[in-house]
Amino acid sequence: MNRTKLFLQVNGLLHGGDYNPEQWLDRPDILEKDMELMKKAHINSVTMGVFSWAVHEPTEGNINLDWLETIMNRLYENGIYTVLATPTGARPAWLDEKYPSAMRCNELGVRNHHGFRHNHCMQSLEFRERVGIIDEALAKRFAGHPALLMWHISNELGGYCYCDTCKKKFQEWLADRYDHDIEKLNKAWWTTFWSHKYNSFDQIEPPYANGETCVLGLNLDWKRFSTWSATDFMKYEIKVLRDSGATEPTTTNFMEMFYDYDYHYMKDFIDVISWDNYPEMHNNWQTDADQLLERSFNHALFRSMKPSQPFMMMESAPGLVNWRPYNKYRRPGVHRLISMQAIATGSDTVQYFQIRKSRGCSEQWHGAVIDHIGTDDTRVFKEVAALGADLAAISEVQGSVASNQVAILFDWDNRWAIDDAWALSNETKNFDKTCMSIYNEFMSLGVEPDIISSDMDWSSYKIICAPMLYVLHDGIGSKIADFVEHGGEFMSTYFTGYVDKTLLANLGGFPGDGLEKVFGLRSEEIDTLYPDDKNHITVFDKTGKPSFSVEVSDYQELLRDVTAEVLASYDEDYLKGTPAITKNSYGRGHAYYVACRTSQSDIEFIYREMLEASNIAYTKLPTGVEKHSRYTEEFRYDFYLNCDTKPVTIPNVNGVDILTNTSIEDTLTLDGYGIAVIKNHL
Numbered sequence: 001m002n003r004t005k006l007f008l009q010v011n012g013l014l015h016g017g018d019y020n021p022e023q024w025l026d027r028p029d030i031l032e033k034d035m036e037l038m039k040k041a042h043i044n045s046v047t048m049g050v051f052s053w054a055v056h057e058p059t060e061g062n063i064n065l066d067w068l069e070t071i072m073n074r075l076y077e078n079g080i081y082t083v084l085a086t087p088t089g090a091r092p093a094w095l096d097e098k099y100p101s102a103m104r105c106n107e108l109g110v111r112n113h114h115g116f117r118h119n120h121c122m123q124s125l126e127f128r129e130r131v132g133i134i135d136e137a138l139a140k141r142f143a144g145h146p147a148l149l150m151w152h153i154s155n156e157l158g159g160y161c162y163c164d165t166c167k168k169k170f171q172e173w174l175a176d177r178y179d180h181d182i183e184k185l186n187k188a189w190w191t192t193f194w195s196h197k198y199n200s201f202d203q204i205e206p207p208y209a210n211g212e213t214c215v216l217g218l219n220l221d222w223k224r225f226s227t228w229s230a231t232d233f234m235k236y237e238i239k240v241l242r243d244s245g246a247t248e249p250t251t252t253n254f255m256e257m258f259y260d261y262d263y264h265y266m267k268d269f270i271d272v273i274s275w276d277n278y279p280e281m282h283n284n285w286q287t288d289a290d291q292l293l294e295r296s297f298n299h300a301l302f303r304s305m306k307p308s309q310p311f312m313m314m315e316s317a318p319g320l321v322n323w324r325p326y327n328k329y330r331r332p333g334v335h336r337l338i339s340m341q342a343i344a345t346g347s348d349t350v351q352y353f354q355i356r357k358s359r360g361c362s363e364q365w366h367g368a369v370i371d372h373i374g375t376d377d378t379r380v381f382k383e384v385a386a387l388g389a390d391l392a393a394i395s396e397v398q399g400s401v402a403s404n405q406v407a408i409l410f411d412w413d414n415r416w417a418i419d420d421a422w423a424l425s426n427e428t429k430n431f432d433k434t435c436m437s438i439y440n441e442f443m444s445l446g447v448e449p450d451i452i453s454s455d456m457d458w459s460s461y462k463i464i465c466a467p468m469l470y471v472l473h474d475g476i477g478s479k480i481a482d483f484v485e486h487g488g489e490f491m492s493t494y495f496t497g498y499v500d501k502t503l504l505a506n507l508g509g510f511p512g513d514g515l516e517k518v519f520g521l522r523s524e525e526i527d528t529l530y531p532d533d534k535n536h537i538t539v540f541d542k543t544g545k546p547s548f549s550v551e552v553s554d555y556q557e558l559l560r561d562v563t564a565e566v567l568a569s570y571d572e573d574y575l576k577g578t579p580a581i582t583k584n585s586y587g588r589g590h591a592y593y594v595a596c597r598t599s600q601s602d603i604e605f606i607y608r609e610m611l612e613a614s615n616i617a618y619t620k621l622p623t624g625v626e627k628h629s630r631y632t633e634e635f636r637y638d639f640y641l642n643c644d645t646k647p648v649t650i651p652n653v654n655g656v657d658i659l660t661n662t663s664i665e666d667t668l669t670l671d672g673y674g675i676a677v678i679k680n681h682l
């Protein structure tokens with residue numbers, strides 16, 4: 001595993017975050033104080049310019065970037081690098097006043113008023129022209145600046161625009177997708193249903209809230225189009241920067257399992273993956289450890305997008321956020337835990353929103369490194385500074401990457417299609433949670449999965465789990481067949497392989513696209529249970545004798561034509577005695593099918609079996625402990641995180657803890673929220 005440095009200038013991990021000095025240009029004393037405090041907090045980078053457009057260009061064409069250069073230089077003299085944003089996350093008033101097409105239209109097609117942020121029409125040519133002018137000015141001024149680490153494109157791109165320009169673009173996009181043949185689209189969308197047939201592409205409208213929302217192929221293509229549109233906007237900004245001489249890497253900050261866009265599509269057009277991580281700690285419905293496992297899943301999702309290089313945790317909150325229903329401070333020690341979890345999972349950065357609190361407006365009570373009190377002795381400041389020192393202590397992990405052999409499939413359009421399907425129960429579909437629960441089960445066995453799309457490269461994986469893979473993209477049936485045939489262990493569940501990429505049902509039984517032979521079965525019906533309904537299944541031992549019973553909730557499928565080995569069968573209801581979990585030998589591998597919803601820990605034997613068949617070592621970790629590994633060509637770094645308040649002892653750990661520089665022999669003891677980074681030669 002070669003080390004990959006994201007930033008040529010920096011040796012070590014990046015520690016910093018969003019800094020908005022444009023809010024304080026009339027307070028040089030504050031800016032000086034910030035510098036002093038940043039240095040005390042071991043901060044080595046800031047992200048600037050995110051919302052600076054109205055300062056960069058106070059009136060149209062009147063661009064002044066001197067203030068930014070002065071601050072960038074001053075920071076650089078003090079050892080602080082800059083991530084520079086294009087300012088397109090929010091627009092100045094003059095722009096919307098003169099070019100109203102920049103403002104997005106809502107799902108009724110009605111134009112928004114000026115205000116808020118992240119709400120532009122990404123296809124407005126007038127808006128793009130203004131974007132081009134400011135981005136070009138930034139690139140011409142700052143490309144090649146020794147302090148400049150990278151370009152941050154816009155900020156948290158999101159949302160849909162239903163304006164006439166976007167409608168037209170959507171029609172053109174569809175025409176391209178369906179070979180300019182409206183009959184192809186009609187077939188794919190099954191529009192004879194309810195007489196919804198189109199005669200031409202220009203009859204098609206976006207799914208307005210008061211318009212067409214029942215053509216599911218249209219709904220899904222609208223989401224795919226909106227992903228394309230945002231990506232097209234992002235690519236446009238990158239092109240302007242490149243054409244103006246910028247050579248530094250680019251990123252845009254993704255958001256946790258964000259629903260609007262398919263990040264697997266967007267990822268290929270930026271150099272570095274970054275995301276904004278805002279855990280909801282100490283909440284009243286789950287343990288801290290469970291909340292952190294959700295974070296861990298997100299980290300894995302973003303890490304797996306470019307597996308050969310580290311990613312960036314572009315934002316996180318020092319102390320607390322201010323936009324949740326309840327905004328609770330993180331308890332002592334938790335800042336370190338959250339930050340180290342990012343590094344453990346493959347991030348080379350811990351960045352915050354924000355370095356200093358804004359004095360007014362809606363984010364004045366959002367956590368920051370520097371609070372309104374302005375001192376270096378607040379609890380949050382001290383924890384940030386201590387973390388900075390920890391990051392320096394483990395700086396050698398920079399550029400190391402994960403190397404996992406287990407993957408879970410997570411396709412955005414599958415997620416959208418499941419939610420949009422008029423089937424199951426809208427209360428319990430829970431695709432995301434189902435993927436996470438499988439992730440958690442592997443994690444509890446000390447095995448870290450990657451989270452990938454069905455279209456990505458599977459060649460480094462020995463085990464793949466594809467829960468609820470309802471939509472099969474072209475070629476995925478044979479990709480699964482090949483994987484299993486060549487020795488892969490594959491696990492799937494109920495609600496798999498029901499439709500193709502246009503959402504037409506697969507004929508001839510599920511899972512379709514040739515998968516019935518891989519799994520050795522067909523699924524005939526899926527039954528939805530009320531929350532109080534339960535069924536049970538009996539799991540058999542190797543000799544075929546009943547071994548233990550497992551509760552079933554939410555969903556149960558009736559299987560038929562089963563030639564696979566039956567590992568469990570239903571106990572009750574009309575499904576009694578029929579297969580519930582099966583295993584099919586196919587080529588050199590095995591295909592498991594879990595036809596009903598159970599807790600993953602109840603069917604842990606499947607995961608153990610797959611790991612054993614793949615020669616992947618595993619050890620059950622104590623509750624609340626996460627283990628992650630990063631590799632270089634020479635070393636393995638095992639991160640152990642105690643996500644619980646109680647101390648814990650972990651057996652069979654050997655190596656040097658580079659956080660404390662102590663040798664660990666056999667047993668690692670961690671305090672509540674404690675962390676160790678154990679280094680070993682490969």
Ligand code: GLA
Nearest residue numbers: 155156276315321353363366
């Ligand atoms: C997002 C944005 C930031 C800020 C934070 C607050 O991540 O990118 O500008 O608003 O939320 O948590």
Ligand code: ZN
Nearest residue numbers: 121161163166
């Ligand atoms: Zn639009």
